Amino acid sequence: MTVIEFHNVKKSFKFNTVLNDLNFTIEKDVLTGIIGRNGVGKSTLMKIIAGFIKESSGDVQVFGEHPFNSLKVSANSIFIDDTMSFPEKLNLTDILREAKRFYSNWDAPLAERLFEYFSFHPNAHYSQLSKGKKNTFNAIIGIAAHCPLTIFDEPTNGMDTAVRKDFYRALLKDYLAHPRTILLSIHHLEEIEDLLEDILLIHNGTAHFHGPITELQEMYVKLVGHPQHLPVHLTNKKVKEQKTTGLSSEAIVENKFSTEEKARLTEDGIKIIPVSANDAYLQLTKGTKGGIDDVFDRTATH
Amino acid sequence: MYLTEPRLIDVVKQQFRYKLNAYTGVFTSLLVMQLIGIFISFENSSSMGLGSLTIIQRFSSNDAAVGFTLIWALSMGILLTTIAHRNDAFSFVSNRMSHHLASILFLLSISTIGGITASLSGSLIQFVTMIRNHSAIIESAGMFDTPYDFSIRILTAILYTVLFAGLGYMIGAFIQRSKLVIPLILVAIFVFPYFLLGIGGGFLEEVVLFYGAETSFLLFLLKVSCTVAAFFIISMAITNKMEVRK
Numbered sequence: 001m002t003v004i005e006f007h008n009v010k011k012s013f014k015f016n017t018v019l020n021d022l023n024f025t026i027e028k029d030v031l032t033g034i035i036g037r038n039g040v041g042k043s044t045l046m047k048i049i050a051g052f053i054k055e056s057s058g059d060v061q062v063f064g065e066h067p068f069n070s071l072k073v074s075a076n077s078i079f080i081d082d083t084m085s086f087p088e089k090l091n092l093t094d095i096l097r098e099a100k101r102f103y104s105n106w107d108a109p110l111a112e113r114l115f116e117y118f119s120f121h122p123n124a125h126y127s128q129l130s131k132g133k134k135n136t137f138n139a140i141i142g143i144a145a146h147c148p149l150t151i152f153d154e155p156t157n158g159m160d161t162a163v164r165k166d167f168y169r170a171l172l173k174d175y176l177a178h179p180r181t182i183l184l185s186i187h188h189l190e191e192i193e194d195l196l197e198d199i200l201l202i203h204n205g206t207a208h209f210h211g212p213i214t215e216l217q218e219m220y221v222k223l224v225g226h227p228q229h230l231p232v233h234l235t236n237k238k239v240k241e242q243k244t245t246g247l248s249s250e251a252i253v254e255n256k257f258s259t260e261e262k263a264r265l266t267e268d269g270i271k272i273i274p275v276s277a278n279d280a281y282l283q284l285t286k287g288t289k290g291g292i293d294d295v296f297d298r299t300a301t302h
Numbered sequence: 303m304y305l306t307e308p309r310l311i312d313v314v315k316q317q318f319r320y321k322l323n324a325y326t327g328v329f330t331s332l333l334v335m336q337l338i339g340i341f342i343s344f345e346n347s348s349s350m351g352l353g354s355l356t357i358i359q360r361f362s363s364n365d366a367a368v369g370f371t372l373i374w375a376l377s378m379g380i381l382l383t384t385i386a387h388r389n390d391a392f393s394f395v396s397n398r399m400s401h402h403l404a405s406i407l408f409l410l411s412i413s414t415i416g417g418i419t420a421s422l423s424g425s426l427i428q429f430v431t432m433i434r435n436h437s438a439i440i441e442s443a444g445m446f447d448t449p450y451d452f453s454i455r456i457l458t459a460i461l462y463t464v465l466f467a468g469l470g471y472m473i474g475a476f477i478q479r480s481k482l483v484i485p486l487i488l489v490a491i492f493v494f495p496y497f498l499l500g501i502g503g504g505f506l507e508e509v510v511l512f513y514g515a516e517t518s519f520l521l522f523l524l525k526v527s528c529t530v531a532a533f534f535i536i537s538m539a540i541t542n543k544m545e546v547r548k
Binding site: 029047051052053054063069070071072074075076079081083084085086087088089090094098099101102103104105146148178179180 | 394395
């Protein structure tokens, strides 16, 4: 069953167009990572799905309904990010009690256990929490709500390493126990490569890549070999990154090698090493402006 | 995981209860406003000399308390439309319609309480005046001797409070649409009537007379209900496309 459908979706703000001709579908009960560089419109995309903001043109369907102003979408989804706000008057326990009334699948015992594990004070007030603590509290609501569509936008902002790891693990365990459609946008892809099933990569306003995370990984390989042998094999190949240190040279290239080519690589003692999904993602979204070094080189020549 | 099919009325109920639990602070501000109103109500006196006889007349009224309650209602209406309140609502299940309906329900409830307490403040003022002046004669409609007048007084106070709360809500909705509305509203309130009065139109005067000079309670009820309904419908219409949690 399809949960989310985007057809030619465009979203423009006053001064810039963020999403342009975006097309993708997300199936039921898949955990998808939404990735992309800063400002590509990940949050915009997710807020359109949650029905908070409205697309400029195109067609959006969530649970078969247009999400903007849909009560069904709102009742069956939860959107966790750091714009979550709660009334001053309520303490944390009150907020959890309110959340319970709103979400029919709310897992109160789980919420309580997580609340205790992350050592929240029951009478504490939301506004007094630190940024990391606020996001931890939001994450508890996101997990315990057991919404058929659960959206996390940068949920780990401000969390320390230990809490981040705990959050990923909690999310994974709960997802396995209660499969549901989860969207997760995050900057540190390397931290959650093992967690995600699918990746939706937003680049230049479109879905640059959408598929299993392993497929993304397999788009590139790293070749490591002697500096004398390696360059021969790189002709006619799309080389994304190359560096030489002493007697070892390495290059990240598109993974398009025939069996013959692979045999010749092995003959020359060149190793083919898989890259991480994070490396593949970085290569895929590399700008045409060169690296940060070029910025400084250029100023030096003036 | 199965999908829930929510009913609008249930979501409105949940949102309404959420607001009742969360915004109890509005009653504290109501109390403060009415206390200020009561304190400045004591007492306006005038003396009259008739030969050797001097009559001292003292007037105490709850006009100030009612006035402050109306200001409170106006600001509550505006407050409920602010971004902070909207984000609170949209942290949980809500769409724009359910959000408006719950807010309106909440406004009507607190206005009712505001109206009742405002008109009851009159009794408090009478009581204090009586104790301070050791006077035995106090002329006023009470619950037992004139129950009809008494209830009309309370209902009228409630209706005025609702009217101002609704006005505040609509002003707030316009402000949410565009901050440019704020100077426009100031112009509408202070400058516009001034010019109209100058021409002799007396627009503001007519508005005040339209409600204030109505002697039939039922007609007054009808006028206020229609006006407030219009305020709310306009608010809903202009914010139905509003993007939230940006």
